[in-house]
Amino acid sequence: MDQDRPPVEADLSPGQVAGGWRAGDPAGARKFAGLGGLPLEYGGTLPDVTIAYETWGRLNAAADNAVLICHALTGDAHVVGPAGPGQPTPGWWDGLIPTYLNPDDWFVVAANVLGGCQGSTGPSSQAPDGQAWGSRFPAITIRDQVAAEASLADQLGIDRWAAVIGGSMGGMRALEWPLLYPDRVATSVVLASTGYATAEQIAWCAPQLAAIESDPHWFGGDYYATGKAPVAGLGIARRIAHVTYRSEYELATRFGRDPQGDGRFAVESYLDHHATKLAQRFDAGSYVVLTRAMNSHDVGRDRGGLSEALSGLKARLVVAAVDSDRLYPPRLSAELAEASTGPLHLVKSPYGHDGFLLELDQVGHLIAEALIR
C-alpha cells in the first residue's frame, strides 16, 4: 500500500541501518501499552509485548463510540496528521479524520500491528536479553495480531468496538476481529481484502521474501547489531509489491515509455524512489514477519472453512472491493459478502489495490454510512 506519488530521487548510504522506530527515538504521537505475555496461535507465549497506538477523540461514558482502524502492511498507527520528529510519514489515510470520522463523535484508535516496526513489539524490538529479537522472533498470524489489539482494547476500557475498519492486511484483521471476539465488534468494514491469502498473493510474496533473505546484509535475520541492513533486498520487495498495488492502466497512462533523462525509464525511477523510501522508514525483519502472517491468513482455518466461519457472524460485515484491484480481486470480497449474506460494495478506481487509500471520498462515505447506528 502506498500513496506516495512524486518520483523524487533519494539515496540510502551503503550499509545504512534498518528503518523503523526504535525505543529511545522521539515518540511523535505514539502512546504505548505494555500487554505482558501474549499466547500465540502456533504455540508459546511472546513475553513483554508492547503495542504502540494513536488515538483521536474521547471514549464516551457508555464506551460505545470506539472505532479501531487497522493499517496495512507498511502502515502504522499514524492514520492522519503530519510527519514530524519520530514520525517519518504523514498519515497514510489523511483526510479520513475528521471529515468522515469526526473525533467529536468517535474515539478513534489505531495500533501499530504486532510484528511491526513503529513502536509495537517486532523483530527489531529488544528481547528479554536486551538484544533484538531478530531471527528469534516467532512466526505470528493475523489472529495473534488481533489478540494483541484485543488486549489493548482491554487496557483502554473498550469492551466493544462500534466498528473495526481496515484495508488489505488491515482488512484481514477487521475480518478476524468479530470471528475471534463475536461480542466485541458491532460492525466490521473490510476493504480490498480477502478471507484467505490466495496462491497468487503467496506467489507474489515468494520473490519478496527471497530478495530480503538472500541479501548479504540480512544475516539470517540478525542484522540489527551489524550496522548494516538488507536495504537492497527490501527495496526489491517493495518494487514487486508496489506494482501489484497499482493497475496496468495507471502505469501505462502515467508513465508510458517516458525516459527519466538519466538512462532510466520514468517508471523505473518511480519504483526506485519507493524502494528507497520504504527502506528508510521500515524494518526488513518486520516486512518478513508481517508477510508471513499475511500468508497464514485463512479465516476458515479450524473453523470448517470460510462459509462455515462466516455463516454465524454476529457483527455486521461491510465489504468493499476496488474494481481495478488485481492483488485482491473483487471475487475475493464477493466471497465474503456472499458468505455473510451482505452486499458487496465496489469502489471505482483506475489505481488498482491502492484505490482503497486513494479513493478517499468513496471509501470515506462507505465508512461514515457503516457507522450510522
Added chain:
Amino acid sequence: MDQDRPPVEADLSPGQVAGGWRAGDPAGARKFAGLGGLPLEYGGTLPDVTIAYETWGRLNAAADNAVLICHALTGDAHVVGPAGPGQPTPGWWDGLIPTYLNPDDWFVVAANVLGGCQGSTGPSSQAPDGQAWGSRFPAITIRDQVAAEASLADQLGIDRWAAVIGGSMGGMRALEWPLLYPDRVATSVVLASTGYATAEQIAWCAPQLAAIESDPHWFGGDYYATGKAPVAGLGIARRIAHVTYRSEYELATRFGRDPQGDGRFAVESYLDHHATKLAQRFDAGSYVVLTRAMNSHDVGRDRGGLSEALSGLKARLVVAAVDSDRLYPPRLSAELAEASTGPLHLVKSPYGHDGFLLELDQVGHLIAEALIR
C-alpha cells in the same frame, strides 16, 4: 515463458557456475554461423558475432519455403526435440514440428538470439581478449537481434522468409523483421506480444534486474571467472517473471493454499523449482542483456510512432493475443492489428501469457493457416 509443470525439488550448489552453453560443451543439435562484426543500433560494432541455430527440413530450389522461429526470453534454438548432451531442455514448443510445420514442406530455422547463452554471442561469450564479455557486452536492441538473424539468413541463402514466427520477446523480433527488411518477409506471425514495451512490462523488469545486479555473486556483471554466479538473484527474477507468465485463476485452482509438507506452500515450492531450474540452464548476464533489449522495444522509434511504422507494412501480419494474458494484454495485440488493418486472433486459455506455448493446438492451427500461400 515456461511450460514446466511438476513442482520437483532441486538444489544448486552454493557458488555453482553460471548456467548456459559454453564453447567446448557438447553442441547437441546446434550449428554455428560466424557473422563477423555486427553494427549496433546504439553505435559501435560487436566483433566476431556467432549465432547458434537449429534447422528442420531443407531449403527448396526456389528458396521460398524458409520459416524462421523466434524464441522468447529464456528459450533457445531447440524448438522441438529431446534434451540431451549439450541441450539441457527438450524443445520449448514441442509438437509444433512436424504436426503444424512439416519439415517435408518447410525449411524451419530457429536461431539463439543475439545476447543469449546457448551458443550465440552474449555476455558469457569470449571477447577478443579471451575473457568473457561480461560487463563489457554492449547494450543491444531487438533490432540488433533481427539484424543478426538477417545476417544468418544471408549465410543460409534465404533472401525472403515465407514466415517469421514468434511469441513474447520472439514476437518483438517477428514484428521488427518486416519493418527492418520489408522485402525479406512474406508473413509475420506475432503471438502474445506488443509493439513496444509498456510501463508495466518495464516495471516488472525493474525488480528482476535489481535482484540480479544486487546479488553479491554478480560482480558488476563480471562473475564468469569467479567460479560463482548470481544464482539467487536470477532465481528471484524468475519467480517474479513466472508469476507474470501465468494467470491468477490458474494459480488459484492449481495450488490454492495447499501446503507442501515442508513448511512451504505448494505455490512457493513451484516457484522455487522454476527458479532453480532456470539458474541451472541460463546465464544471468544474458538475462540482463535480453531484459534491457525487451525494454528498448518500440517499433515506432525513429519511424514516427507505431501507427506510422505499421501503416506501410508490406508483409502480411498475423497477430494473436492470449485472452488471459496480463503481461502482454490483448489490447497491445489489438493495437498492432488495427495499425496494420488486419484481424486480431484470440487464443483462449486459462494459463495467461504462457498460453501461447501451452495452447499448441490453437496456435499451431493459426501458424499452419498463416503459411497457406
